[in-house]
Amino acid sequence: MHSGYWLVASVFLPLIAAAVIVFIPDDRKDIVRWLSAIVGAGLFIISVYVFFAYEVGRAAGSAGQFCGPEYQFCIRYDWIEKVGFLGPHGISLAFGIDGIAAPMVLLTGIVAFGGALISWKIEEHNKDFFVLFWVLVSGVYGTFVALDLFMFFFFYEVAVLPMYLLIAVWGSSSVFETFSRTKEYSAMKLTIMLVAASILIFLGIFAVFKEAGAGTFDLRTLYGVQFDPTFQKMVFPLMVIGCGVLAGLWPFHTWSPDGHVSAPTAVSMLHAGVLMKLGAFGIIRLGIQLLPEGATFWMPGLMILATCNVVYGAFAATAQRDWKYMIGYSSVSHMGLVLMGLATMSVIGVNGAVLQMFAHGVMTATFFAMVGSVYDQTHTRDMRLYSGLVNRMPLFVFFMGVAGLASLGLPGLAGFIAELNIFIGAFRTYPWAGALGIFAAMMTAVYILRMMSMAFFGPVDDRWSELKEMTYLERGTAVLLLGSMLFMGLYPAPFIDRIQESVRLLPGVS
Amino acid sequence: MTNGLNLDYTLFIPEYLLVGLVILVVGLDLFVPQMRKSWLSFIAAAGLALVAGVSLAWIDKESNFARIVAIDNYTTYFRVFFMATGAVVCLASGKLVEDKFRHPGEYYALIILSTVGAIGMAASRELTTAYLSLELLSFSLYILVSFEKFDARSNEAGIKYLLLGAFASAMFLYGMSLIYGVTGTTYYSDIADSLGAGTSDYSFAMLMGLVLMITGLGFKVAAVPFHMWTPDAYEGAPVAITAYLSTTSKAAGFALLLRLFGGAFQVVHDDWSWMIAGIAAATMILGNLVALQQHNMKRLMAYSSIGQVGYMLMGIAGLSHDTASALVLHMTGYMVSNMAIFVVIIAWYNLTGTEEIEDFRGMRDRAPLLAGVLAGALFSLAGLPLFAGFVTKFILFQAVTDAGYFWLAAIAIVTSVISLYYYLAVMKQAFVIKPAEGEGELRVPLLMNGLAAALMLGVFYVGLYPQQLFEAIDNATSFIFV
Numbered sequence: 001m002h003s004g005y006w007l008v009a010s011v012f013l014p015l016i017a018a019a020v021i022v023f024i025p026d027d028r029k030d031i032v033r034w035l036s037a038i039v040g041a042g043l044f045i046i047s048v049y050v051f052f053a054y055e056v057g058r059a060a061g062s063a064g065q066f067c068g069p070e071y072q073f074c075i076r077y078d079w080i081e082k083v084g085f086l087g088p089h090g091i092s093l094a095f096g097i098d099g100i101a102a103p104m105v106l107l108t109g110i111v112a113f114g115g116a117l118i119s120w121k122i123e124e125h126n127k128d129f130f131v132l133f134w135v136l137v138s139g140v141y142g143t144f145v146a147l148d149l150f151m152f153f154f155f156y157e158v159a160v161l162p163m164y165l166l167i168a169v170w171g172s173s174s175v176f177e178t179f180s181r182t183k184e185y186s187a188m189k190l191t192i193m194l195v196a197a198s199i200l201i202f203l204g205i206f207a208v209f210k211e212a213g214a215g216t217f218d219l220r221t222l223y224g225v226q227f228d229p230t231f232q233k234m235v236f237p238l239m240v241i242g243c244g245v246l247a248g249l250w251p252f253h254t255w256s257p258d259g260h261v262s263a264p265t266a267v268s269m270l271h272a273g274v275l276m277k278l279g280a281f282g283i284i285r286l287g288i289q290l291l292p293e294g295a296t297f298w299m300p301g302l303m304i305l306a307t308c309n310v311v312y313g314a315f316a317a318t319a320q321r322d323w324k325y326m327i328g329y330s331s332v333s334h335m336g337l338v339l340m341g342l343a344t345m346s347v348i349g350v351n352g353a354v355l356q357m358f359a360h361g362v363m364t365a366t367f368f369a370m371v372g373s374v375y376d377q378t379h380t381r382d383m384r385l386y387s388g389l390v391n392r393m394p395l396f397v398f399f400m401g402v403a404g405l406a407s408l409g410l411p412g413l414a415g416f417i418a419e420l421n422i423f424i425g426a427f428r429t430y431p432w433a434g435a436l437g438i439f440a441a442m443m444t445a446v447y448i449l450r451m452m453s454m455a456f457f458g459p460v461d462d463r464w465s466e467l468k469e470m471t472y473l474e475r476g477t478a479v480l481l482l483g484s485m486l487f488m489g490l491y492p493a494p495f496i497d498r499i500q501e502s503v504r505l506l507p508g509v510s
Numbered sequence: 511m512t513n514g515l516n517l518d519y520t521l522f523i524p525e526y527l528l529v530g531l532v533i534l535v536v537g538l539d540l541f542v543p544q545m546r547k548s549w550l551s552f553i554a555a556a557g558l559a560l561v562a563g564v565s566l567a568w569i570d571k572e573s574n575f576a577r578i579v580a581i582d583n584y585t586t587y588f589r590v591f592f593m594a595t596g597a598v599v600c601l602a603s604g605k606l607v608e609d610k611f612r613h614p615g616e617y618y619a620l621i622i623l624s625t626v627g628a629i630g631m632a633a634s635r636e637l638t639t640a641y642l643s644l645e646l647l648s649f650s651l652y653i654l655v656s657f658e659k660f661d662a663r664s665n666e667a668g669i670k671y672l673l674l675g676a677f678a679s680a681m682f683l684y685g686m687s688l689i690y691g692v693t694g695t696t697y698y699s700d701i702a703d704s705l706g707a708g709t710s711d712y713s714f715a716m717l718m719g720l721v722l723m724i725t726g727l728g729f730k731v732a733a734v735p736f737h738m739w740t741p742d743a744y745e746g747a748p749v750a751i752t753a754y755l756s757t758t759s760k761a762a763g764f765a766l767l768l769r770l771f772g773g774a775f776q777v778v779h780d781d782w783s784w785m786i787a788g789i790a791a792a793t794m795i796l797g798n799l800v801a802l803q804q805h806n807m808k809r810l811m812a813y814s815s816i817g818q819v820g821y822m823l824m825g826i827a828g829l830s831h832d833t834a835s836a837l838v839l840h841m842t843g844y845m846v847s848n849m850a851i852f853v854v855i856i857a858w859y860n861l862t863g864t865e866e867i868e869d870f871r872g873m874r875d876r877a878p879l880l881a882g883v884l885a886g887a888l889f890s891l892a893g894l895p896l897f898a899g900f901v902t903k904f905i906l907f908q909a910v911t912d913a914g915y916f917w918l919a920a921i922a923i924v925t926s927v928i929s930l931y932y933y934l935a936v937m938k939q940a941f942v943i944k945p946a947e948g949e950g951e952l953r954v955p956l957l958m959n960g961l962a963a964a965l966m967l968g969v970f971y972v973g974l975y976p977q978q979l980f981e982a983i984d985n986a987t988s989f990i991f992v
Binding site for chain 2: 022026079080081083084085125128135150154155157158160161164165168169184188191192195196199202203205206207209210
């Protein structure tokens with residue numbers, strides 16, 4: 001039995017940090033940095049604790065707290081109830097995690113801590129930056145742990161809210177010969193696309209609440225409602241496309257490369273690393289769990305789109321010369337694998353999807369952190385201009401290389417076990433998708449190795465003679481991220497145990 | 511007691527006090543000319559706050575005056591609501607009035623007087639009384655809009671508002687007379703009884719009456735297609751009055767609409783709900799789309815407020831106790847957020863003399879607190895969480911969906927995403943664009959900073975812990991269906 005206060009702390013600590021930072025004077029930049037680092041460390045510790053204290057094998061046990069045996073760390077405060085159309089527990093601050101949310105909480109802790117450290121060097125209005133950054137982190141935690149439909153959506157939107165300013169103020173524009181994207185453009189595109197997508201979720205929630213007629217947004221109650229199959233088939237696409245846009249679902253992925261390229265390093269890390277997982281997580285919580293029959297009906301469709309994601313993303317990444325765009329498109333491709341795993345609706349496939357969510361989160365965060373450390377010095381991301389970086393920044397090349405290898409699925413690193421599960425699941429259900437997926441994984445090898453040969457090796461270019469090795473903070477962040485990547489790659493049991501147990505309980509997943 | 515009617519004049523004590531306050535403010539201005547004019551704004555605001563406190567004495571004491579005016583929790587809620595809005599406007603006007611107007615007493619007096627009218631609109635349970643209150647509000651506003659006597663824009667705005675307003679009043683009056691012809695009474699509850707007994711013999715006359723009344727009130731709340739006066743009146747009016755127009759004037763219109771349609775016409779809901787639904791849809795779409803291309807902050811707020819009216823009208827279209835409380839909750843959240851934005855606009859205008867969106871550039875560096883409040887309040891209007899707008903919109907849209915208007919809720923959400931675009935464009939100026947050379951930090955008066963911060967707290971209160979507020983509103987709106 002664990003206390004839900006851990007989850008409350010994970011959601012409100014960043015929010016309180018944001019509120020405190022608002023009152024720190026503009027010129028005390030170091031206080032803001034230290035405070036953020038401490039909060040990041042605190043969140044990291046909380047997340048690690050929550051992940052490891054999550055008890056495997058309880059899910060089959062007897063009901064304990066209000067939320068039943070499937071969820072742990074449960075806690076509930078009634079927020080608005082017994083007024084208007086809201087019945088008892090109408091909208092409640094209900095938190096709890098299952099084996100799927102547990103690794104996501106860990107992931108958020110890792111990336112948020114890393115992001116806070118990486119952002120140490122931000123000078124311009126760093127106070128504003130950290131206020132928005134912590135609001136974003138709070139939103140992410142809240143979505144992962146919410147057991148109330150309203151709260152799920154509330155925090156989901158909280159995570160989208162600060163993005164415009166984060167990108168438009170601290171981001172960077174891309175000007176590339178004839179190609180130009182201002183940061184304001186990318187920020188607006190990302191914000192509007194994500195908020196527009198949430199229209200669909202909004203509508204889905206309204207419809208579900210009305211149809212259920214239970215007067216409450218409590219997810220556990222709603223999971224117990226048997227919705228009419230036709231209704232499920234109508235609403236499921238709303239939920240899945242709505243959440244899918246955030247997960248980078250093709251053809252609604254276009255915000256993702258632009259947004260991630262323009263965003264400042266820490267925001268790219270958090271957004272590509274964690275926020276996109278919110279989308280996939282939403283498909284599980286609001287799609288598969290809430291509308292199982294809709295899921296069974298529509299999953300073949302999702303499989304087609306996911307396959308497009310995987311293949312298209314890989315090809316697009318191969319064509320990029322901008323470092324961050326390459327990572328952005330590789331994210332699209334890897335998130336496609338997540339969606340592919342979910343679409344199999346098989347235990348092993350969904351397992352792989354959740355594993356991939358974690359693995360991709362860590363490695364893409366590493367990518368963005370590393371590229372950020374070079375970009376801050378050179379102010380160009382054109383891979384063709386770099387050459388022989390290994391002579392100047394050996395550590396950088398090492399970290400980037402390991403992340404790259406994880407990305408192409410090298411055994412022993414995080415990506416392998418996840419992709420293996422997904423491909424097995426896909427081959428069992430949709431062999432053609434599995435085949436295309438493997439093909440795309442090969443393409444991953446192509447663009448990763450191409451990047452390495454272009455930028456890391458070869459003769460040293462004179463113009464980079466001033467280039468310095470990564471700062472200690474960046475090294476620390478890289479070690480943190482790389483450590484988690486290795487941990488999961490070499491010892492995936494804690495992850496698989498937790499995930500598998502909860503995945504088996506998902507309705508319709510066999 | 512005469513003829514069994516309750517003629518308890520003490521029910522109007524808050525209104526007497528307000529009229530007393532009017533006389534006091536005008537008198538001070540007239541007879542104590544050496545007094546500092548800025549005091550008047552404090553006196554007016556303090557008076558309003560005080561009377562709002564007094565009016566709390568009527569909580570949970572349901573009563574009525576000769577059946578024409580109801581003093582119940584609904585009235586009390588709106589008494590407090592309107593006086594609070596009035597007080598904020600008075601405080602925010604201080605500097606503006608001192609700089610521009612020669613007769614500040616009249617300005618504050620008219621604001622207080624219009625508050626009386628607004629309260630009357632919320633309290634009336636009889637058509638002619640409602641009409642008189644409406645006119646009291648409107649006439650005060652006509653003068654206030656054109657208060658900047660030597661400014662052509664202000665005059666133009668005043669004339670336009672006056673002409674269209676008078677036209678709308680006439681429509682409303684004509685509609686009233688038709689309803690009277692059909693039902694033989696002007697009391698809401700008697701109208702409901704009469705209509706409940708059957709409408710087949712005079713359905714056309716009733717329909718015409720409803721159409722005309724909806725048109726008249728549509729003008730007052732600025733619903734499409736009766737919104738044409740709004741942008742011009744908003745742009746021309748002194749900026750504090752623009753704030754007042756977009757809150758009290760609209761809220762009063764809705765208070766009247768709720769009481770009237772809930773009390774008198776709920777029995778023939780099917781006959782009019784489609785009209786309101788159509789108007790609501792058009793209002794949301796047009797308001798938000800046209801707002802996209804505005805360059806002037808006041809015009810932007812005008813169109814954004816038209817969009818907001820559309821959301822609120824949905825609550826009338828699917829009128830029930832649930833939607834009524836959701837509507838009032840949303841209106842309250844809107845009032846606080848909108849006021850916060852206007853306080854920022856007023857403060858900025860006082861310091862820089864401009865109200866173009868472009869000129870908001872660099873606000874982050876020049877007036878950090880104002881910029882923060884602006885961002886929060888704009889997010890609130892756009893309906894993003896942590897701020898009032900998310901919860902109130904969510905509850906309103908859910909209530910509308912439950913009432914069977916899923917398609918309206920869908921339009922509402924789509925348009926509210928559109929609105930995010932133009933709100934972000936304002937934020938871009940304030941946060942992303944750097945101030946031009948030589949534009950240093952501004953000294954924002956403590957009063958304006960304090961007012962903005964206080965309103966921001968209100969936005970957070972509604973957004974983060976609305977349980978008590980929502981309960982109070984839910985209780986208040988239960989009285990309109992009597």
